[in-house]
Amino acid sequence: MLLYDYSKSTAAYRVRIALGLKDLTYQRETVSLLDKHQYSDAYRSLNPAGLVPTLVDGDVTLSQSLAIIEYLDERYPQVKLLPSDPVQKAQCRSLHSTLPVMCIHSITCEFCNT
Numbered sequence: 001m002l003l004y005d006y007s008k009s010t011a012a013y014r015v016r017i018a019l020g021l022k023d024l025t026y027q028r029e030t031v032s033l034l035d036k037h038q039y040s041d042a043y044r045s046l047n048p049a050g051l052v053p054t055l056v057d058g059d060v061t062l063s064q065s066l067a068i069i070e071y072l073d074e075r076y077p078q079v080k081l082l083p084s085d086p087v088q089k090a091q092c093r094s095l096h097s098t099l100p101v102m103c104i105h106s107i108t109c110e111f112c113n114t
């Protein structure tokens with residue numbers, strides 16, 4: 001697995017937290033937001049929105065941190081992150097939908113600086 005990320009991106013590090021909790025092995029490729037590498041043609045071919053993170057797992061390429069985390073939870077269910085009970089799962093999704101995704105150094109991120 002290869003995670004395209006940026007160390008100060010909260011969207012990327014919540015995927016790193018999920019990968020860590022699930023004890024999954026992965027490689028990291030830094031996409032420097034400071035250097036605007038998210039706008040390169042090469043990166044946009046993976047993630048047309050030009051945002052980190054992007055996860056590549058074999059022939060699967062995924063964007064959006066929460067979609068990535070839910071994919072990981074279903075694809076690698078040995079350690080579960082989401083509860084199986086539908087109500088608890090909905091409450092969990094409701095909670096994470098309310099959490100803003102912000103960069104610690106938000107000046108580097110137009111999308112998170114709102």
Ligand SMILES: N[C@@H](CCC(=O)N[C@@H](CS)C(=O)NCC(=O)O)C(=O)O
Pocket residue numbers: 008009010011012033038050051052053063064065066101102103108109110111112
């Ligand atoms: N909803 C997206 C948000 C991704 C996002 O906004 N990432 C920020 C870093 S935290 C980014 O890549 N910003 C690039 C930019 O502002 O050009 C997710 O959860 O993955």
